Amino acid sequence: MHDPIVTMKDVSYAYENKHALNKINFTISQGSFIGLVGPNGGGKTTLIKLLLGILKPQHGSIELFGVPMNKFKHWNKIGFVSQKANAFNLGFPASVQEVVSMGLTAKVGYLKFFTKEHRQKIEKAVAQVGMSEYLHENIGDLSGGQQQRIFIARALVSDPELLILDEPTVGVDAENVKKFYDLLHQLNNDSGITLLLVTHDIGTMTHHATDIVCLNKHLHFHGNPSEFSSLSDKDLSHFYGHPLNLVTHNH
C-alpha cells in the first residue's frame, strides 16, 4: 500500500444551508487511478474545488502530501484539467506552445520569464501527449480530442504528482475518448502519476481505474472496480437516488 497523498477527514461543505458534502472521509494513495462517480449535484465538483483550495472546508480537515491544506504551498504538484477546458473561446489566437506554457506560469512566478529549460519542458509535455507536430498551430484549429490532449499537456508541464480531471471527455467523440483513456493509462502506469477522474462513464471506469469512489453528498462507496461491479442494481440505485443499471464496456 502506497502513502496517501490526499487525506480528507470528516469534510463537510454546504452552499447556503444546502449540503453538498457531508462528513467525507477518504484517502488517495500514490499511484492510484481513482474514478469519482455519482449523480449530478452529488458534490463531485465541490470535492475537487476543495482539493484545489478554491473552497475551504466548513468542517473537517484536508491534508495534501502530508501537509495541512492551509499550510500547503506546492500547488504545482497538483495538475487540473477542468470540465470547461474544452469550452474555451475557440477563436482565441493562442498556439499550442503558448497554451501549454500557462501550466508553468504560477511555478515560474511573478516578474520572472520563461527560460530555454522551460521551453524544453513545454515541448516534452506536448510530446508526451503525442501532439508535437501541432506545437505552433492555433489551439482553435484542432479537434475536440486534440484540444483535450493539449489541456492535459498544460497540466503535465509542471510535473504534477496528482492529476485531477473533471469530466474531461464531455463533447469528445467515441474514438478520441478511447485514445484519451489509453493516454491516462500510460500516464498512470509509465509515469506514475496519480489520477483522480470525475466521470459519468461508470462502465468504462470499471476497466481503467484502480479505485472507484461513489459520491452523492455522502461517500457511498470506495473500493476496487470488481467490488463495484458486483454491487446490486438496488445498491447502485440507492447510491444514485434513482434507478440505475450498470453496463460495463471497454471503450
Add this chain to the structure above:
Amino acid sequence: MIANFFEYEFLRNTFYTGLLIGLIAPLLGTFIVVRRLSLIADALSHVTLAGIAFGLLLEKKYILGGVITPFYAGMGFSVIGSVFIERLRSVYKAYQELAIPIILSGGVGLSVIFISLANGFNTDLYNYLFGSVSAVSRSDLYSIIVITVIVITVIFLFYKELFMLSFDEEHAVVSGIHAKRIHFLFIVLTALVIAASIRIVGVLLVSALMTLPVAASIRIAKGFKQTIVLSIIFGEISVIIGLISGYYFEIPPGGTIVVTSILILLLSISIKKLKFNLSRKKAIQ
C-alpha cells in the same frame, strides 16, 4: 507633405504621439479583444469625455483650469471609471456586461451636464470628439511618453499572467494567480491608454484604434505574440496614413485613421478567405 510633420513643432508632437498610441492602443487592445471586453474601451472613452468637459469647464469658469487641464481631468475620470467598472462587474457577477452601459451612459450624462454648465464649448470639444492634428502640446506629448513607458513595462513584466487570465481565468485562479489584482492593473492601464489616445483619434473613435487592428491581425496570425505584433504594425500603418491624409485633406485624423484601419481589416479578411479557398481547392484535387 511628410516634411511638414518634422518642420513644425505642433505637427511633430502629433506625429510622435500618433506613433506612441499606434503602439500601445493595439498592444492593450489585443488583450481587450480576446477577453471579449471591446465595449469597455467605448464606456471608458465616454467617461473620459466627461472628464474633458469638466476640465474645459474649469478652464472657462474657474482659476483651477491652469492646474487641472482637460487632458488630466479626462485621464482622472477614465481611471475612476475603470475602478467603477470593476466594482460593478463584481456586483453583477451573472450580468457583467451591465457595467458597460451603466458607465457609458453615466459618462455621457455627466458630459452633458458639464457642457451645459459651461454654456457650451468652442472647437476644443470638437477636437476632443474626433481628434485633431494640431491639438497635441509638448506637455501632452511628455505625458503620453510616460503612459507609454508605464504600459509597456507593466505588459512586459506581467505578460504571462495577463495571457493566462485572458485565455482561462478559472485555470489562472486555480494556479494561484492573483486574478483580481492583475485585472485591476489591466483595466487602469486601459483607462490611461484611452486618455492618451483621445487627443489624436477623439472620444468617439478611440475604441476603434484598440480593436480594429486586432480584428485584422486575429484573422491571419498564428499564436498570441504574432497577433500582438501584427496588431501593432496595423495600428502604426493606420495612424501614419490617417495622420498624413487627415492633415492633407483637412479632416480630423480620427476619421482617416479609422477608415484606414477598416481597409486593412477588409484586406486581412480577403487574404484569409483567399487562403481558405486555395487550400480547399488543393484538398479537393
